[in-house]
Each structure stands twice: as C-alpha cells, then as structure tokens.
Amino acid sequence: MRSRSPILALWLLLFASSADAQPKANPDGNSLVARGEYLARAGDCIACHTAPEGRIFAGGRAMPTPFGTLYSSNITPDRDTGIGKWTAEDFYKAMHYGRFPDGGLMYPAMPFASYTKVTRADTEAIFAYLKSIPPVNQRNREHDLRFPYSNRQLILGWRTLYFSEGEFKPDPTKSAEWNRGAYLVEGLGHCGMCHSPINALGGTSQSDAFKGGLIPMQNWYAPSLTSNREAGLGDWSIKDITDLLQTGVSMRGVVYGPMAEVVHNSLQYLSDEDTRAMAVYLKGIAEPSPPPPARTTLPTTESSLLISLGKTVYDKHCASCHGTQGEGKPPHWPPLANNQSIEMQSAVNPIRMVLNGGYPPGTKGNPMPYGMPPFAGLLSDNEVAAVVSYIRTAWGNRGTPVSAREANELRSAPLN
Amino acid sequence: MFARAAAFAAVTVILAAIDGAAAQTTNQPPDTMAARVEACTPCHGNQGEGTSDVYFPRLAGKPAGYLYNQLLAFKNGRRKYPPMNYLLEFLPDPYLQQMADYFADQHPPLPPVATSDASKEVLQHGQSLVSRGDPQRQIPACGSCHGPALTGMEPGIPGLLGLRPNYISAQLGAWRYGTRTAKAPDCMQQVAARLTEDDVTAVAAWLASRPAPVTVAPAPKGTYVLPFACGSQPD
Numbered sequence: 324m325r326s327r328s329p330i331l332a333l334w335l336l337l338f339a340s341s342a343d344a345q346p347k348a349n350p351d352g353n354s355l356v357a358r359g360e361y362l363a364r365a366g367d368c369i370a371c372h373t374a375p376e377g378r379i380f381a382g383g384r385a386m387p388t389p390f391g392t393l394y395s396s397n398i399t400p401d402r403d404t405g406i407g408k409w410t411a412e413d414f415y416k417a418m419h420y421g422r423f424p425d426g427g428l429m430y431p432a433m434p435f436a437s438y439t440k441v442t443r444a445d446t447e448a449i450f451a452y453l454k455s456i457p458p459v460n461q462r463n464r465e466h467d468l469r470f471p472y473s474n475r476q477l478i479l480g481w482r483t484l485y486f487s488e489g490e491f492k493p494d495p496t497k498s499a500e501w502n503r504g505a506y507l508v509e510g511l512g513h514c515g516m517c518h519s520p521i522n523a524l525g526g527t528s529q530s531d532a533f534k535g536g537l538i539p540m541q542n543w544y545a546p547s548l549t550s551n552r553e554a555g556l557g558d559w560s561i562k563d564i565t566d567l568l569q570t571g572v573s574m575r576g577v578v579y580g581p582m583a584e585v586v587h588n589s590l591q592y593l594s595d596e597d598t599r600a601m602a603v604y605l606k607g608i609a610e611p612s613p614p615p616p617a618r619t620t621l622p623t624t625e626s627s628l629l630i631s632l633g634k635t636v637y638d639k640h641c642a643s644c645h646g647t648q649g650e651g652k653p654p655h656w657p658p659l660a661n662n663q664s665i666e667m668q669s670a671v672n673p674i675r676m677v678l679n680g681g682y683p684p685g686t687k688g689n690p691m692p693y694g695m696p697p698f699a700g701l702l703s704d705n706e707v708a709a710v711v712s713y714i715r716t717a718w719g720n721r722g723t724p725v726s727a728r729e730a731n732e733l734r735s736a737p738l739n
Numbered sequence: 740m741f742a743r744a745a746a747f748a749a750v751t752v753i754l755a756a757i758d759g760a761a762a763q764t765t766n767q768p769p770d771t772m773a774a775r776v777e778a779c780t781p782c783h784g785n786q787g788e789g790t791s792d793v794y795f796p797r798l799a800g801k802p803a804g805y806l807y808n809q810l811l812a813f814k815n816g817r818r819k820y821p822p823m824n825y826l827l828e829f830l831p832d833p834y835l836q837q838m839a840d841y842f843a844d845q846h847p848p849l850p851p852v853a854t855s856d857a858s859k860e861v862l863q864h865g866q867s868l869v870s871r872g873d874p875q876r877q878i879p880a881c882g883s884c885h886g887p888a889l890t891g892m893e894p895g896i897p898g899l900l901g902l903r904p905n906y907i908s909a910q911l912g913a914w915r916y917g918t919r920t921a922k923a924p925d926c927m928q929q930v931a932a933r934l935t936e937d938d939v940t941a942v943a944a945w946l947a948s949r950p951a952p953v954t955v956a957p958a959p960k961g962t963y964v965l966p967f968a969c970g971s972q973p974d
Contacts, residue, residue: 644777652767692830694778696780699822701781
C-alpha cells in the first residue's frame with residue numbers, strides 16, 4: 324500500500340502541471356484531447372464562442388442576424404454557467420440534433436445542420452477537449468430577438484423545412500481522400516453556412532447547397548463553390564487551393580473579409596492531408612461552367628465614360644501593385660485579370676475592397692501579409708464605380724459595369 | 740530503368756521549381772515594411788506624417804510601445820473605429836509590433852502650426868491646465884506624464900505636439916465617454932472624466948498652437964516618475 328504513494332504523488336504532480344498549461348494539446352499522449360482540439364479548430368468553434376478580448380470559449384459574442392442579436396454560449400467546463408454538467412451523450416445530442424440536454428431547441432445559428440454529419444467518435448473527442456480547458460464562470464447572455472423570432476417554438480418549423488439529421492455517409496464511388504474532404508467541408512467546416520444562399524427564413528434548401536449568397540448583415544458575398552464563374556475551383560490546381568486555405572494567399576487570389584477569419588482561426592491549423600482532401604473535394608464539386616452570357620448591349624455612352632474614367636483612376640492608384648494589365652504580383656498582390664472574384668455577377672466584394680481595403684489573415688505560412696489600402700476617403704462614388712467597372716471589364720474580364728449608387732450604398736456596410 | 744527515369748523526373752521537377760521561384764522573385768512586391776504598411780498610408784501619410792484629414796493622426800516618431808498598444812486595442816475592439824478594427828482583426832501580434840516599430844522610426848518634419856482662432860482667455864486656460872493642471876479638481880498637468888517638453892516618454896506615452904485641435908478634442912471626448920479605453924488602470928480615462936467641455940476645447944487649442952520643438956523624440960524610459968499608476972506605461 325505504502326509503495327503506491329510515490330505514484331500518487333507523481334500523478335498529482337502531473338495533474339498540477341497540466342492544469343497550469345495553456346488550453347492546448349497535452350503532449351504526453353492524451354491523444355483524445357489532442358484530436359478534439361484539432362477537430363474544434365476544424366469546426367472553428369472559437370470564432371463564435373469567444374468574445375473579443377473574452378476568455379476562450381466562454382461565449383458572449385454578439386452575432387447580429389436579420390432576426391435580432393444572438394449571443395453565443397459558454398462552452399467551457401464550468402458547472403454552473405458552462406457545459407460542466409453535460410455528459411458526452413448530451414454533447415452529441417447538441418451537435419447532432421441541435422438540442423440542449425433538457426430537450427430545448429437550439430437556434431440554427433449553431434451550425435447543427437452541418438455538425439449533424441460529424442461522427443460520434445469525433446464529437447466525443449471535441450467534448451473531451453472542451454472538458455480539458457479551464458472552466459470560466461460566465462453566465463450566458465439572453466438573446467435579443469425581435470418578435471416573433473423570440474418564440475423558440477418557431478425553430479420547430481425551421482427544422483421541418485431545413486434540417487435533416489444524419490451522420491455523413493461516404494460515397495463508395497469516390498476516393499477516400501474525396502470523402503474525407505466532403506466530411507470536413509459539409510460537416511465540421513460548415514462551409515455551407517455562408518456559401519449557400521439563405522432565404523427569408525434563414526434556411527437553405529439542399530438543392531442550393533454551395534451555390535453562393537450574400538451573407539446577411541455583413542454585406543459580403545460568399546461566392547458559389549460550384550460555379551467556376553464564381554469561386555468554383557474546377558480549373559484551379561490543387562496547390563493553389565491548398566495555398567489559399569492554409570495561408571490565405573495564392574497565385575489565383577487572396578482571402579479577405581469573413582473568409583479571412585475562417586483561414587485565421589481554423590483552416591491554417593489543418594494538416595496538409597486534410598487540407599488536400601478538402602481541395603480535392605472542392606475541385607470535384609465544381610460544375611462545368613456555363614458559357615459566359617453574351618454581352619447584352621453595346622456600352623452606353625455612360626458606361627463607356629465610366630470605363631474611361633476607370634482606366635484613369637486605375638493607372639493612378641492601382642497599377643503600381645496590380646500591374647497595367649491586371650497581372651498583379653501574386654500571391655501577395657493578387658491578379659485582377661481572370662480573377663473570378665472580380666468578375667462575379669455580384670460586385671459587392673470588389674467594391675468593398677476598393678472602399679475598405681483589407682489585410683489577408685496573418686498565418687503560419689504568411690505571417691506578414693501585404694495589405695490593400697482603403698480608398699473610401701480618396702475616391703468619389705463615381706470614381707469607385709468607374710474603377711470597379713474598369714477592372715470587371717478590362718483584359719478579357721467578363722463582368723458588368725457597376726453604378727455609383729451601388730458604390731455609395733456599400734460605404735455604410737458594417738465592417739465588423 | 741524505372742528508378743532512373745523517376746530520378747530524372749525528380750531532378751526536372753526540382754529544376755522547374757527553382758526556375759519558378761527565380762521567376763517569382765523578380766515579380767514580387769518589395770520585401771519591406773514600407774510596402775507592407777501601404778494599407779495605412781492613405782490615411783496616415785507615407786511616413787506616418789498625417790494627412791490633411793484632421794481625424795487621422797500623425798504616427799511618425801511616436802513611442803513604439805504606444806503605437807503597439809493602440810494597434811492591439813484596435814485589433815481587439817477595445818478602441819473602436821471600424822475601419823481600423825477591420826484592417827487589424829486577423830494580424831498576428833508580432834507583426835503589429837513590427838508595424839509599430841516601423842512608424843516609430845520615421846521622422847518626417849512636423850507640420851507648420853496653424854494659427855488658432857481661440858480667444859486669449861481660452862488659450863490661457865489651456866496653458867494653465869497643460870502646465871499646472873488643477874489640483875483642486877485633481878487634474879494633473881499634461882506635462883507630468885507627457886513630459887516637460889510634451890514629447891512623451893518611452894515606451895508607452897505619446898507626445899502631444901503636431902496634432903490638430905479637432906483630433907485632440909475628439910480623443911479627449913472619446914476618453915470621457917468611454918469609447919476610447921486602455922489597459923487598467925486607465926489613467927487617461929480618469930483624467931478626462933474630470934475635464935469639462937470647456938477644458939477640452941482649451942487644452943486642444945493650446946496644445947495645437949505650440950511650435951514644433953527642436954527634438955520631437957520621446958524621453959527615454961524612466962526619465963521621470965508618473966504621478967499615478969498607468970496601465971499603458973507599466974513600471
């Protein structure tokens with residue numbers, strides 16, 4: 324009996340040292356927790372469940388929606404205010420069915436419609452990780468939703484229309500790599516939350532998956548992941564896709580806005596194998612491009628004036644980085660010629676980039692990104708519209724001109 | 740045979756990769772901080788000297804620690820100005836430190852002082868608060884923290900010269916209303932809370948009327964003792 328006490332002491336010592344450690348993987352072989360941390364990164368849980376300057380995973384982050392403001396919940400293992408009393412089964416129910424342990428319904432801001440695809444083993448690993456982080460005693464903040472959305476029973480209706488429960492089923496006709504990518508993109512990655520069009524009820528129909536859409540409240544356009552005329556990656560190399568996902572920059576384009584957050588918090592931490600699997604899947608779901616629409620009309624006098632002013636603005640402010648022919652200096656100064664994000668039907672993103680500029684995320688692969696200057700203070704609405712019209716139509720680009728009014732409307736778009 | 744072909748292919752791929760890398764370096768942005776901070780310069784000037792817009796302050800020559808604290812505050816949303824919050828949100832802290840060091844090292848000349856339209860009484864009230872404070876209202880002199888020459892002190896206290904009156908009063912107003920905050924103890928918030936609107940106008944007018952000093956460099960760390968604890972300038 325006595326001989327056991329040194330072992331007990333050693334255990335206590337180990338326990339004490341791991342309690343002091345940062346909330347990250349315990350290297351002494353606690354692989355369930357380490358795997359859970361990795362998967363929590365893949366699910367980007369931190370983005371919603373950590374408030375600015377708040378304690379990690381303590382919730383309280385405000386999430387404006389068209390229906391009012393939601394506040395994310397505390398998912399630290401605190402017994403009174405967090406998930407300290409939850410069992411692994413409770414956690415699986417939350418991820419898989421969108422229900423609280425008492426059976427209450429979660430708002431679909433929690434991406435359970437995607438997380439339902441996550442396997443039981445993976446949710447158990449994430450739960451083990453969340454149980455290993457320091458508990459934070461912080462009460463959840465009441466949601467601030469307008470009537471009638473404040474009535475949780477409405478969620479039942481939403482679920483009937485837009486939620487189908489069920490774990491990911493591999494497609495036996497596809498490779499293991501493709502299936503791994505599909506599992507990550509459709510499940511934990513919950514890419515469809517932004518990249519699928521959202522209707523007035525905040526739902527997405529299955530047939531519209533990954534067809535792109537304007538992100539409500541943020542006024543950024545999340546491009547289609549299937550159309551090669553938007554962000555469809557069908558004619559991208561696997562390396563360009565993995566570069567974009569892991570570092571935020573690539574030879575074909577750069578991420579800004581909400582996608583910068585995803586790369587910063589989540590994608591940069593994924594393994595090379597998983598990133599490659601996602602790339603293989605994303606390249607695979609691209610649909611054959613429809614032929615570009617014929618030019619509807621000859622440029623009117625107005626749009627040709629716009630484009631000639633646009634060239635003047637471009638040569639003065641843009642050409643030194645993006646090149647006289649829109650060739651850029653990729654990956655850091657992205658090309659504008661033959662850049663899908665410039666030519667898309669929605670001109671929201673190029674207009675916002677001219678107005679607000681932006682930095683790609685700082686990542687392990689690109690820790691000191693180059694930034695695009697904001698031009699909102701230097702250029703008039705007319706000049707913004709002109710230069711965006713120019714880059715959307717010059718050098719063989721097949722976009723359409725934009726109006727000064729569209730430029731003006733985006734001056735007041737929220738920035739964060 | 741196969742192995743030999745594979746080795747040959749590998750060499751070709753490596754050579755192609757080297758070729759590609761060489762081609763890329765000739766068509767890459769300059770590997771400098773000046774190129775990396777171009778997103779800052781439309782508002783703050785090429786060397787951080789400021790622009791004609793009075794609400795965008797000069798950054799050049801301010802203590803690097805002060806600039807770094809402001810970048811962190813904008814990044815984390817503690818200091819609220821959406822265009823800045825947006826730009827910095829996903830940048831790593833070590834990179835923000837390098838940006839701060841870059842602008843701290845720039846020394847373009849200060850702008851000429853604009854003539855003030857404030858009355859003599861207002862300027863006198865401002866001078867009195869800046870140089871002596873108001874002990875009855877527990878308002879310390881600006882110079883007791885920002886230095887006798889008002890050029891600040893390393894690493895965290897900024898100089899007050901070369902700023903325009905609208906910018907100074909906007910910042911003092913932001914401290915008073917709590918939209919600009921700093922690490923606790925938030926000494927500027929404590930001071931600004933004791934100022935009236937008239938005090939703010941007077942201090943801003945007098946500071947903006949001061950000629951550029953011969954040296955604008957902040958005093959070295961520890962040159963003088965602060966009158967009270969300040970989270971931005973830890974001991």
